[in-house]
Amino acid sequence: MIKQKNFFDGFSASLCRINARFLVILVLFGPEMISRADNWPAWRGPEGTGVSRETNLPLSWSEEANQGIVWKTAIPEWGNSTPVIWENALFITTQAEDRLLVLRLDKTTGKIVWTRQVGTAETPENKPRGEQKFHRLNNNASPSVVTDGEHVVAHFGNGDLAVFTFDGELLWKRNLQADYGKYTIWWGHANSPVIVDGLVVSVCMQDSLADLQDKPHPSYVVAHDLKTGKEVWYTPRMTGAMRESCDAYTTPLVRRLPDRTEIVVMGAEQLDAYDARTGKQIWYLPGLTGNRTITGPTIENDIVFATIGMRGATFAAKIGGEGRLPPERILWRYEGNNPDSPSPVYSHGLLFLAADNGIVQCLDAKTGELKWRERLGREFKASPLAAEDRIYFLDTSGRCTVVRAAPTFEVLSVNEVKDRSIASPAVSDGHIFIRGRQFVYCIGRPFTR
Numbered sequence: 441m442i443k444q445k446n447f448f449d450g451f452s453a454s455l456c457r458i459n460a461r462f463l464v465i466l467v468l469f470g471p472e473m474i475s476r477a478d479n480w481p482a483w484r485g486p487e488g489t490g491v492s493r494e495t496n497l498p499l500s501w502s503e504e505a506n507q508g509i510v511w512k513t514a515i516p517e518w519g520n521s522t523p524v525i526w527e528n529a530l531f532i533t534t535q536a537e538d539r540l541l542v543l544r545l546d547k548t549t550g551k552i553v554w555t556r557q558v559g560t561a562e563t564p565e566n567k568p569r570g571e572q573k574f575h576r577l578n579n580n581a582s583p584s585v586v587t588d589g590e591h592v593v594a595h596f597g598n599g600d601l602a603v604f605t606f607d608g609e610l611l612w613k614r615n616l617q618a619d620y621g622k623y624t625i626w627w628g629h630a631n632s633p634v635i636v637d638g639l640v641v642s643v644c645m646q647d648s649l650a651d652l653q654d655k656p657h658p659s660y661v662v663a664h665d666l667k668t669g670k671e672v673w674y675t676p677r678m679t680g681a682m683r684e685s686c687d688a689y690t691t692p693l694v695r696r697l698p699d700r701t702e703i704v705v706m707g708a709e710q711l712d713a714y715d716a717r718t719g720k721q722i723w724y725l726p727g728l729t730g731n732r733t734i735t736g737p738t739i740e741n742d743i744v745f746a747t748i749g750m751r752g753a754t755f756a757a758k759i760g761g762e763g764r765l766p767p768e769r770i771l772w773r774y775e776g777n778n779p780d781s782p783s784p785v786y787s788h789g790l791l792f793l794a795a796d797n798g799i800v801q802c803l804d805a806k807t808g809e810l811k812w813r814e815r816l817g818r819e820f821k822a823s824p825l826a827a828e829d830r831i832y833f834l835d836t837s838g839r840c841t842v843v844r845a846a847p848t849f850e851v852l853s854v855n856e857v858k859d860r861s862i863a864s865p866a867v868s869d870g871h872i873f874i875r876g877r878q879f880v881y882c883i884g885r886p887f888t889r
Contacts, residue, residue, distance in 0.1 A: 583629075
């Protein structure tokens with residue numbers, strides 16, 4: 441009995457030391473760092489950059505050969521939102537006819553755990569200017585869900601913003617069009633919300649109609665209390681852009697600094713940042729003249745990489761400070777075959793671009809110098825994924841080409857699923873999740889039980 445007591449005493453002391461180390465890590469780096477390896481809590485992952493810190497992701501799979509597909513689940517058609525994953529829960533939104541749905545799936549089996557209808561909406565493709573219409577590739581289920589491990593935030597193109605528990609209980613719901621005015625964006629509202637410090641932050645960048653009426657129609661950034669839905673702050677975002685150039689379909693980046701947290705927004709010919717606590721604009725970089733912006737920004741330290749709308753130049757900008765940033769903050773511009781829809785991804789000092797026409801390019805992130813350019817797909821809409829020394833490029837036919845994240849071109853594998861895919865892939869627990877038009881796929885090794 442004495443030996444047993446001493447053993448458990450020692451075990452308890454060791455456990456306390458381990459827990460103390462864990463607590464120190466949690467305090468220093470925050471819950472995002474602890475969950476990073478297993479969760480994909482928002483569009484483009486934990487940091488909003490399309491980068492996974494996981495290792496040993498699947499390299500090869502084929503639906504035709506029944507290789508590497510753990511499960512495949514049919515879902516009500518259709519939507520473009522990316523799967524969002526926290527532990528064993530996977531969430532997507534979809535539009536079935538006019539019904540706007542949130543689904544929770546079991547990550548390991550693909551079984552649909554629950555379905556909740558948030559509202560209903562039409563998807564008109566022909567409307568006069570000043571009325572929201574939708575591109576044929578877009579519907580009300582393009583914004584992606586976001587979660588903090590307790591709350592599930594869903595936003596739809598009709599303005600519905602709803603928060604659920606993981607068990608599917610509706611905590612609150614409001615409609616941003618009802619609160620702040622109708623959407624005037626040309627091709628369907630598609631911005632995903634973000635969660636930061638107990639707030640749900642949403643952006644709306646749309647046609648100001650300033651050439652048609654005396655009072656411009658608003659674009660804005662707004663924050664609501666995650667638990668109650670109460671508005672915390674509302675900030676107009678009027679950049680001076682005109683007509684379709686006002687439109688942006690991008691999702692904000694969250695940038696944490698020692699003294700504040702910034703919400704970084706790209707669109708309407710401007711890159712800027714807002715204080716997450718108050719909504720006050722901190723800095724802005726104007727003059728990014730182009731057209732509507734689909735391609736979202738990415739960030740590495742204090743450098744933002746983004747593409748000016750409608751296949752304009754890709755650029756690198758050094759951000760930070762306060763007020764208007766000078767043009768010299770733009771470090772380089774690349775005028776080649778740039779993306780219209782897919783966001784860039786940074787890895788190993790390189791920037792990778794997937795253009796909508798199937799051309800992929802690798803740039804030196806410091807200089808913008810082209811390292812290589814190759815045709816890899818028929819058409820890209822999904823944003824590329826970076827993991828380890830690999831870049832995953834998923835085209836609209838369901839073909840995913842994996843290349844080395846290196847300044848010399850090397851294809852590692854070519855893979856496929858039999859579904860049209862526009863949504864960007866997600867990563868969790870050593871698996872890749874692809875959301876197609878009809879199905880959600882889990883790719884990798886079978887889960888151990």
